[in-house]
Amino acid sequence: xxxxxxxxxxxxxxxxxxxxxxxxxxxxxxxxxxxxxxxxxxxxxxxxxxxxxxxxxxxxxxxxxxxxxxxxxxxxxxxxxxxxxxxxxxxxxxxxxxxxxxxxxxxxxxxxxxxxxxxxxxxxxxxxxxxxxxxxxxxxxxxxxxxxxxxxxxxxxxxxxxxxxxxxxxxxxxxxxxxxxxxxxxxxxxxxxxxx
Ligand code: GDP
Ligand code: FE
Ligand code: FE
Numbered sequence: 001x002x003x004x005x006x007x008x009x010x011x012x013x014x015x016x017x018x019x020x021x022x023x024x025x026x027x028x029x030x031x032x033x034x035x036x037x038x039x040x041x042x043x044x045x046x047x048x049x050x051x052x053x054x055x056x057x058x059x060x061x062x063x064x065x066x067x068x069x070x071x072x073x074x075x076x077x078x079x080x081x082x083x084x085x086x087x088x089x090x091x092x093x094x095x096x097x098x099x100x101x102x103x104x105x106x107x108x109x110x111x112x113x114x115x116x117x118x119x120x121x122x123x124x125x126x127x128x129x130x131x132x133x134x135x136x137x138x139x140x141x142x143x144x145x146x147x148x149x150x151x152x153x154x155x156x157x158x159x160x161x162x163x164x165x166x167x168x169x170x171x172x173x174x175x176x177x178x179x180x181x182x183x184x185x186x187x188x189x190x191x192x193x194x195x196x
Pocket of ligand 3: 029033058059135
């Protein structure tokens with residue numbers, strides 16, 4: 001994979017930098033997400049280099065301290081309501097800003113896919129959907145419904161987004177965990193795909 005259009009790193013340097021930002025366990029997840037994203041990219045005609053980069057970088061902000069995100073929300077003049085959330089939401093939605101500056105990544109499509117990888121959006125691009133679904137179905141995941149998600153992902157990417165979002169919303173609601181408004185927007189925009 002050649003990243004020269006997007007980054008000043010070789011693949012080797014990139015992997016080293018990503019690995020040093022997270023636990024070994026999480027780095028293995030990231031590599032599995034990349035494989036899953038490349039398979040989906042091939043099936044659904046998405047740029048493989050962008051899918052690879054989005055996947056490799058998607059969880060780079062997962063082990064960043066809360067104080068860093070709180071500062072960034074002010075610095076980037078993001079919606080102050082974001083401060084009520086936590087790392088689960090911040091590592092993508094706010095993490096994309098950190099990743100952009102740390103890696104010198106300017107490509108807005110890749111940054112948007114990273115931003116949306118946890119909460120989705122009502123109007124996702126194929127790249128956004130590829131990362132969102134790959135993160136959920138990578139072979140290391142083991143939760144109820146994951147095999148169904150894997151088989152739907154072979155049939156329809158939109159339906160896979162719908163299924164994943166419905167499962168996530170139900171899981172969070174069952175545990176009385178607040179649901180980020182954009183997650184609900186994703187659910188409403190995609191739920192119709194589950195009817196056919
Ligand atoms: P990971 O970073 O590879 O573990 O996967 P994700 O970035 O997709 O999700 C991180 C966590 O955020 C998971 O535990 C999800 O259940 C949780 N999550 C997803 N959507 C929402 C939401 O709308 N609200 C809250 N509070 N958590 C969410
Ligand atoms: Fe994540
Ligand atoms: Fe992930």
